Amino acid sequence: xxxxxxxxxxxxxxxxxxxxxxxxxxxxxxxxxxxxxxxxxxxxxxxxxxxxxxxxxxxxxxxxxxxxxxxxxxxxxxxxxxxxxxxxxxxxxxxxxxxxxxxxxxxxxxxxx
Amino acid sequence: xxxxxxxxxxxxxxxxxxxxxxxxxxxxxxxxxxxxxxxxxxxxxxxxxxxxxxxxxxxxxxxxxxxxxxxxxxxxxxxxxxxxxxxxxxxxxxxxxxxxxxxxxxxxxxxxxx
Numbered sequence: 001x002x003x004x005x006x007x008x009x010x011x012x013x014x015x016x017x018x019x020x021x022x023x024x025x026x027x028x029x030x031x032x033x034x035x036x037x038x039x040x041x042x043x044x045x046x047x048x049x050x051x052x053x054x055x056x057x058x059x060x061x062x063x064x065x066x067x068x069x070x071x072x073x074x075x076x077x078x079x080x081x082x083x084x085x086x087x088x089x090x091x092x093x094x095x096x097x098x099x100x101x102x103x104x105x106x107x108x109x110x111x112x113x
Numbered sequence: 114x115x116x117x118x119x120x121x122x123x124x125x126x127x128x129x130x131x132x133x134x135x136x137x138x139x140x141x142x143x144x145x146x147x148x149x150x151x152x153x154x155x156x157x158x159x160x161x162x163x164x165x166x167x168x169x170x171x172x173x174x175x176x177x178x179x180x181x182x183x184x185x186x187x188x189x190x191x192x193x194x195x196x197x198x199x200x201x202x203x204x205x206x207x208x209x210x211x212x213x214x215x216x217x218x219x220x221x222x223x224x225x226x227x
Contacts, residue, residue: 004155034215043117043203044156044218089155100146100169101205101216103155 002027004090006104013111019077021107023064023090026071031092033057033066033073034101038087047075047088080111115140117219119204125225126194132224134189138206139217144168145187146216147179150201162187163209191224199226 007022025031032051036044048057053068062077073090087106093099118137126132138145144163148156158171162181181187185206191198201223205216 036218041220043220044205046215046217049215091155100158100161100171101148101156102158105155106153 002031002092002094002102004092004102004104006088006090006107009087009106009108011107011109013080013109015082015111015113016079017111019075019080019084019109021075021088021090021109023073023075023104024071025073025090025092027092027094027102029095030068031094032099033064034091034093035062035064035073035075036089036091036103038089038106040086044089080109082111082113085109085111117204117206117217119202119219119222121222122220123223123225125227128194128196128226130194131190131192132194134191134202134204134222134224136187136189136204136206136219138185138187138204142206142208142217143185144207144209145181145185146205146207147187147189148203148205149173150203150221152200156203159189194226196226199224 003026034049035047037047048059050057050066056065064075089106090104091101120135146161147159150156160170165181176192178190201221203221204219207216
């Protein structure tokens, strides 16, 4: 079946540091890939997405590239801010059918001033 | 434009009781999915409703059931509550034609079973 594996957290960084959160997946065919962010006490917000191999999703300074050869979708940001502190979830949806999302377990990011 | 609205935001129930959670999808969306998020975990897919029918179901027991109304809103019902049902329940809406824009999630209902 489909699965998503994320790096364990928490990840603690100083403001303006470079961020990488690793995500790898197992799926049949070419799933769509997503990063969602969850701020304390809130639901999930879509951060970025990619629907085919070599696509790069980007939003608010975050980027992730769909790598079919390594089945990865790592999240990166060049300079994090305190306001980026949240839990980040990598997710996939299969290429056919009703496309329920399969999530990773989440990675908590803590950015210190 | 209102996003996904869920009610109530919090509730506390006793083991063995039944609970109903409600969701109004984002304007223009016709598909509603429900997810369970245990503390410290990623969301787990419960089921999805489209055209008032359950179209897809995750690995959840029959105690979890749902309904979709003609206005696309949805309910999640859980019978015979267990302590392990304590979680954040998320509703997500989307367009039936695909997920190119991803799901829109509500803020969730925090269910505590005591």
